[in-house]
Amino acid sequence: MSQTLAITLQSLRSLPSRLGPSLVAIVGVAGVVAVLVAVLSMANGFRATLSGAALEDNVVVLRTGSSSELDSGFDGEQARLIAQSEELSMASRELYVMVEIAKKGIGTYANVPFRGVEAEASQMRKDFEIVEGQMFEPGRKQLIAGIGASGQFEGLEPGNTLVFGTERWDVVGVFTAGGGAAESELWTDAPVLQGAYRRGNTFSIVYGRLENTDNFNVLNDRLSNDPRLSVQVERETDYLAAQSEILASFISVVGYGIAILMALGAMFGALNTMYSAVSDRSREIATLRALGFAPRSIVISIMIEAFVLALIGGLIGALLAYVFFNGLTVSTLNFASFTQVVFAFAVTPDLLIQGIVLALIIGLIGGLAPAIRAARMPIVAALRE
Amino acid sequence: MMGMFHLIRKNLTRKKLRTLFTLLSIIIAFVLFSLLGGLSRAFSLGVEVAGADRLITMHRVSFIQPVPLSYVARVNAIEGVETAMHQTWFGGYFQDPRQQIGLFPTDLETLREVYPEYKVPDQQWQNLLRNQTGILVGQTMADNYGWSVGDRIPMFSSIFPQQDGSYSWDMDIEAIFTGSGNNADEMQVFMHYDYFNEARAFGRDTVGWIVTKISDPEQADQVAAAIDLRFANSPTETKSSTEAGWTAGFAAQVGNIGLMVQMVLACVFFTLLLITGNTMAQAVRERTSELAVLKTIGFSDRRVLFMVLGESMTVAIVGGVIGLALGYVFIQGAAASLSQFLPGLAMSPSAGLTGVLVAIGLGFITGILPAWQAGRLKVIDALSRG
Numbered sequence: 001m002s003q004t005l006a007i008t009l010q011s012l013r014s015l016p017s018r019l020g021p022s023l024v025a026i027v028g029v030a031g032v033v034a035v036l037v038a039v040l041s042m043a044n045g046f047r048a049t050l051s052g053a054a055l056e057d058n059v060v061v062l063r064t065g066s067s068s069e070l071d072s073g074f075d076g077e078q079a080r081l082i083a084q085s086e087e088l089s090m091a092s093r094e095l096y097v098m099v100e101i102a103k104k105g106i107g108t109y110a111n112v113p114f115r116g117v118e119a120e121a122s123q124m125r126k127d128f129e130i131v132e133g134q135m136f137e138p139g140r141k142q143l144i145a146g147i148g149a150s151g152q153f154e155g156l157e158p159g160n161t162l163v164f165g166t167e168r169w170d171v172v173g174v175f176t177a178g179g180g181a182a183e184s185e186l187w188t189d190a191p192v193l194q195g196a197y198r199r200g201n202t203f204s205i206v207y208g209r210l211e212n213t214d215n216f217n218v219l220n221d222r223l224s225n226d227p228r229l230s231v232q233v234e235r236e237t238d239y240l241a242a243q244s245e246i247l248a249s250f251i252s253v254v255g256y257g258i259a260i261l262m263a264l265g266a267m268f269g270a271l272n273t274m275y276s277a278v279s280d281r282s283r284e285i286a287t288l289r290a291l292g293f294a295p296r297s298i299v300i301s302i303m304i305e306a307f308v309l310a311l312i313g314g315l316i317g318a319l320l321a322y323v324f325f326n327g328l329t330v331s332t333l334n335f336a337s338f339t340q341v342v343f344a345f346a347v348t349p350d351l352l353i354q355g356i357v358l359a360l361i362i363g364l365i366g367g368l369a370p371a372i373r374a375a376r377m378p379i380v381a382a383l384r385e
Numbered sequence: 386m387m388g389m390f391h392l393i394r395k396n397l398t399r400k401k402l403r404t405l406f407t408l409l410s411i412i413i414a415f416v417l418f419s420l421l422g423g424l425s426r427a428f429s430l431g432v433e434v435a436g437a438d439r440l441i442t443m444h445r446v447s448f449i450q451p452v453p454l455s456y457v458a459r460v461n462a463i464e465g466v467e468t469a470m471h472q473t474w475f476g477g478y479f480q481d482p483r484q485q486i487g488l489f490p491t492d493l494e495t496l497r498e499v500y501p502e503y504k505v506p507d508q509q510w511q512n513l514l515r516n517q518t519g520i521l522v523g524q525t526m527a528d529n530y531g532w533s534v535g536d537r538i539p540m541f542s543s544i545f546p547q548q549d550g551s552y553s554w555d556m557d558i559e560a561i562f563t564g565s566g567n568n569a570d571e572m573q574v575f576m577h578y579d580y581f582n583e584a585r586a587f588g589r590d591t592v593g594w595i596v597t598k599i600s601d602p603e604q605a606d607q608v609a610a611a612i613d614l615r616f617a618n619s620p621t622e623t624k625s626s627t628e629a630g631w632t633a634g635f636a637a638q639v640g641n642i643g644l645m646v647q648m649v650l651a652c653v654f655f656t657l658l659l660i661t662g663n664t665m666a667q668a669v670r671e672r673t674s675e676l677a678v679l680k681t682i683g684f685s686d687r688r689v690l691f692m693v694l695g696e697s698m699t700v701a702i703v704g705g706v707i708g709l710a711l712g713y714v715f716i717q718g719a720a721a722s723l724s725q726f727l728p729g730l731a732m733s734p735s736a737g738l739t740g741v742l743v744a745i746g747l748g749f750i751t752g753i754l755p756a757w758q759a760g761r762l763k764v765i766d767a768l769s770r771g
Contacts, residue, residue, distance in 0.1 A: 020663065020667065021664075021667060024659070024660050024664065027659060027660065028656060028657075028660045031652065031656035034652075035649055035652065039649060064552075065478075065482050065541060065552050066482070066543050066544075067478075067482050067485065067543055070449065071476050071544045097449060097450075098447045099446055099447050100446065100447050106637065108637040110637075110638045111447060111448075111638065164445075164446045165446040165622050166618070166620065167446075197446075230550075258417065258420075258649065258650065258653060261413055261416060262413070262417070262653050262656070262657070264410075264413050265409075265413040265414060265417075266656075266657075266660070268406040268407070268409045268410040268413075268660075269410055269660035269661070269664070271402075271406050272406045275402060275403065275406075276667065330645070333638040340638065
């Protein structure tokens with residue numbers, strides 16, 4: 001034990017003299033970890049934004065066969081039937097359309113979701129709060145903007161007037177909704193939106209709050225068996241998780257794919273570094289062996305050196321990812337709904353741990369083979385080198 | 386000259402493991418380089434192939450708002466317009482509602498005039514025009530779903546019911562077309578607008594957007610402005626742009642993510658280059674005394690320089706070419722399974738060429754400094770150092 005400690009300390013003390021190759025290993029590992037954490041934090045943030053604020057008690061009722069609110073639709077009578085279900089304590093019939101607004105900074109147009117809601121909608125969203133200005137007045141061409149949309153798209157400040165085609169809309173407020181998907185949207189009074197978009201008395205979906213969360217199946221069965229309707233009922237949590245699934249899993253796959261490939265590259269870098277560390281010190285190692293140090297101590301000391309380098313790299317990478325990406329707000333097109341979602345990268349402790357574990361794996365593989373070679377080196381040959 | 390290749394080969398195989406590891410990390414760097422090229426192409430979604438002589442006209446507020454069918458004839462009358470046709474988003478799917486299909490009701494007779502790059506066998510084309518429920522399917526799409534000419538399939542719309550309330554539409558595959566070699570083209574399906582328009586329960590006589598072939602691409606902006614002016618102050622105002630401009634705008638919507646993926650890959654690529662470059666340089670530095678010996682026995686400065694440079698170039702080019710080839714295989718594999726999501730995923734010949742140039746550049750940059758040092762090496766210094 002004391003042998004191992006002695007060699008390890010000695011080899012770590014000599015690290016600075018082998019700075020060049022050691023730096024290569026550290027940079028490689030730092031790059032891998034930074035990339036892994038950054039890309040996964042994007043997927044994480046996207047998922048958290050879409051489904052993080054979803055409530056178990058809330059249900060979304062869509063037309064059968066529709067994949068999102070955009071292609072779902074009910075006429076006013078069907079929507080009324082659903083909204084008046086006895087299992088629901090609150091309901092809002094909502095119309096979901098989109099409008100093109102310029103992105104701040106780049107000026108290209110993007111599809112921003114525009115939602116017409118009824119009075120109880122805001123009570124059903126988690127932590128809904130007007131943080132600036134006021135709520136729109138029913139019956140007037142006024143809208144409120146989610147805080148995410150307000151930050152990413154032009155002209156969404158209270159007091160501003162937006163022109164969509166021949167229509168003029170006053171922006172009267174900005175709202176938050178527990179960090180959820182609603183924060184990427186614009187809201188107005190449903191009948192006003194129906195008129196402006198010439199949708200007659202039709203709605204896209206019905207949002208409802210279950211009186212009792214266990215009654216989901218009761219509601220589902222009753223609505224599904226109603227001959228006047230053709231619906232699919234989903235809990236808000238399931239619905240929003242499905243909406244984020246395509247893009248989040250795409251990002252995750254790309255993230256893991258890149259990180260694994262890159263980890264392989266960094267591993268070869270680490271292997272080179274450790275092999276050259278071993279061959280630089282072959283005479284020294286042989287001397288230690290001749291003095292009676294056990295091969296095991298030598299293996300362990302080299303492994304520890306590899307781990308230390310990998311850990312330093314891993315920590316640097318994790319730190320870089322955290323500093324540059326955590327909280328970074330971006331917007332992108334959600335392919336499931338064809339509209340923009342504004343979300344922030346979320347670097348969670350879980351991701352940092354994954355990054356460090358990957359770094360240690362690289363260290364383990366990068367150090368093992370060179371360490372074994374060092375321990376097996378014929379003493380006489382190495383001393384003569 | 387032969388002697389030099391022999392020396393290069395000997396030097397590279399002396400520390401086989403190191404050369405192998407260096408080679409492997411270069412290979413991986415270039416696999417990533419290929420993916421980078423493929424993804425950036427996919428995110429710019431066929432901008433390079435979209436016709437500059439086609440305009441897209443849609444509802445000013447957003448593309449989900451329909452435009453009256455009567456607009457098509459009015460656009461046709463505008464000066465500079467050669468042919469105008471229309472398309473509508475059907476919201477089609479086959480079996481799985483989550484797998485949306487790019488199915489467009491359109492005027493099939495004018496389709497071929499506006500998109501001459503879509504090639505259809507003549508006999509199939511005749512059959513398609515005769516059959517109201519016939520559809521024209523892109524080759525890639527047909528391969529994905531295992532469809533062939535003559536199949537009758539139930540297609541579903543997630544938007545449009547028929548008048549009897551059913552969302553199921555029977556269609557006959559009458560023709561299969563090949564596009565301009567871009568998967569994005571061939572992931573489309575076209576059906577007869579008349580069949581769709583007469584049978585649908587709502588939205589009669591409206592279309593999604595208008596595609597216009599113009600006679601002079603130079604005049605694209607003026608014609609687009611003329612179209613929009615024609616409908617200004619009407620209840621349905623329009624917004625026209627070139628097809629390339631429209632796809633570019635659409636790619637910009639994905640924006641941050643596409644850019645982010647590309648930035649990440651670029652960082653990865655350069656990190657790996659840094660690692661391998663350093664290793665290769667180190668391999669030369671270790672041999673200082675040996676190079677001095679070569680010079681002592683009569684190797685010229687230039688010859689030593691070329692020898693060292695030759696080593697790093699060999700590793701970089703061999704690694705680069707293998708990496709690019711593997712990357713190509715990867716992308717071909719991924720393109721098949723991702724064709725729904727990223728239809729443009731492919732490696733362009735120009736990306737492959739750039740990759741080879743980058744590999745040559747890498748070999749040169751990592752080799753030139755040690756090679757230059759080796760060439761200038763003073764024999765006496767080197768030997769006394771070693």
